[in-house]
Amino acid sequence: MTDTSSTPAASTPAAPLARTPLHALSLSLGAKMVPFAGYDMPAHYSLGVLGEHQHVRAQAGLFDVSHMGQAFVVGANHDVAARALEALCPADLLGLAPGRQRYTQLLNENGGIVDDLMISRSAAADEDGALMLVVNASRKDVDFDHIEARLPAGTRLIRAPHRALIALQGPLAEAVLSRHCPEAASLAFMSAATLNVAGLDCHVSRSGYTGEDGFEISIRGDRADRLARALLAEPEVLPIGLGARDSLRLEAGLCLYGRDIDESISPVEAGLEWSIGKRRVAEGGFAGAERVQREIAEGPQRRRVGVLPDGRAPARTGTLITTPDETPVGVVTSGGFGPSLNAPLAMGYVVGPHAEPGTELMLVVRGTPMPARVAAMPFIPHRYKR
Amino acid sequence: MPSVRYTRDHEYVAVDGDMATVGITDYAQKTLGDVVFVELPAVGATFAGGDAAGVVESVKAASDVFAPVSGEVTAVNSALEKRPGDVNEEPLGKGWFYKLRLTNPGELDALMDEAAYEAFVKTLS
DSSP, rough: OOEEESSSSOEEEEEEOOOOOOOOOHHHOOOEEETTTTEEEEOOTTTHHHHHHHHHHSSSSEEOOOEEEEEEEOOOSSHHHEEEEEEETTTTOTTOTTEEEEEEEEEEETTTTEEEEEEEESSSSSGTTEEEEEOGGGHHHHHHHHHHHOOOOTTTEEEOOOEEEEEETTTHHHHHHHHHOOGGHHHHHHHHEEEHHHHEEEEEEEEOOSSSEEEEEEEEHHHHHHHHHHOOOOOOTEEOOOOHHHHHHHTTOEEEEEEEETTTTTTTTTOOOOGGGGHHHHHHOOOOHHHHHHHHHHHSSEEEEEEEESSSOOOOOEEEEEEETOEEEEEEEEEEEEEEETTEEEEEEEEEOOOOOOOEEEEEEEEEEEEEEEOSOOSOOOOOOO | OOEEEOOSSSSSEEEEETTEEEEHHHHHHHHHOOOOEEEOOOOOOOTTOEEEEEEESSSEEEEEEEEESOOEEEOOOOOOGTTTHHHHOOTOOOOOOOOEEEEEEGGGGBBBBHHHHHHHTTTTO
16 A cells, blocks of 8 residues: 555655644644644644544634744835735735735736735724735745845835744634634624734634634734633634645635646636736736736636546546546646545646536546546535625 | 455455455554545456555545455455445455455465564554
8 A cells, every 4th residue: 555646735845844833732632743834734633634624614623824924014004015015916905994804816927826825904003004914834935035025115024933823713613712702703704803812912814714614813923822722622623634624625615825826827717816806907017917917808728627526536636637538628736535525526727618617527547537527616615704 | 264464565465265355454544544435456357466456545645555465356345435434444344445366375475464564563653
């Protein structure tokens, strides 16, 4: 028995692995640790990926995502900070209201995705001019160097490497967090606020990477263990590893950087037009605008689509996608088994005419073409509290 | 009473005369995690020891399963198509993969017995 493929994407660094502020807690909870983006991270706990996945969909799960990059872009006021980032991202950031958060991408000059990220504007007037960024662990050094090199005079990037990030996700996340922070219940999806949770100062946003309702809580690293223990003491909450994080986001149709999006893929190809501001498309003036505008007007060459195999065999990353007569038309970028779907599922890129839901395709699994069809995403409906 | 032999790739082969039942070990199912799909060989297929004879997929990964010894497949556990989790529940029982008619029983001598396999597993961290 020998591994031929695995998820989530594990890096193979030569350097010693970094540890998050919750590393010791994860070990004490029995985590099976794996290297991920240069960190020693929990892959799963004793319950296993399937059970953890189902627990998040049914109750609430706590994820250590402190390996992700956090930073602030600071200017004299919101307009200054927002304009600086609008040069690098296609989202409408000038129009981002106080206390709101937006999903966007850092683009290179060719319109490829340097990274995808969350940007939030503080609700507090005295913090205006500071935009908080949360970026992927595997990309944080690239991203922060990229931003720093391009920020105009009068703005600066402040990295926050000592902050931890805890995600609390699932239909009972609101009930759990409200016991420690009554104001959390009134946050709408994609809103953010500075709140006191369990007596600790936190930056809380209502967002996540599972398709479920939930929160992402940024806190000073030296206080993260206290917060995590307070939340884990709640009967609905179990610790969840990166394995279930990957299967949850795949069912939710969300992209994983390095798999589903990279520097060669545009946000239009990736099906992320919804995150691009209408004003931004009309005006341009951001890195990669030419390609983004052209692809919105003419349609991209390839599109990210969901693919559901007719059979039970999962199609993993790299699986060739063909037409029923076996003409290659694309490749799977993420694939596996969806515990809530109770079926295999995949996403990948196909050339334009084959991207319509219902289109019949083949997935070439270990040399054998297996029937499949294009499916609308998400595979499991999102349950956000808007 | 069949005697059970083990490979370094964590397959087992339970031998009864010239017939053998093949599957993956308890250590293997624990390492893989929840099994979600098993690809079985065709009845009538012949394998040499060490040939890839199937695939087992967990939520985490796909892994090849090798024929521990040479033989001809006489039956497969098609119940695993609907209940792949049987591999986790009873890897040496209802979670078996396929049955082989041995063509070179002497190959069994190169495999580990239970005590040797247990010692081998202890060396794996």
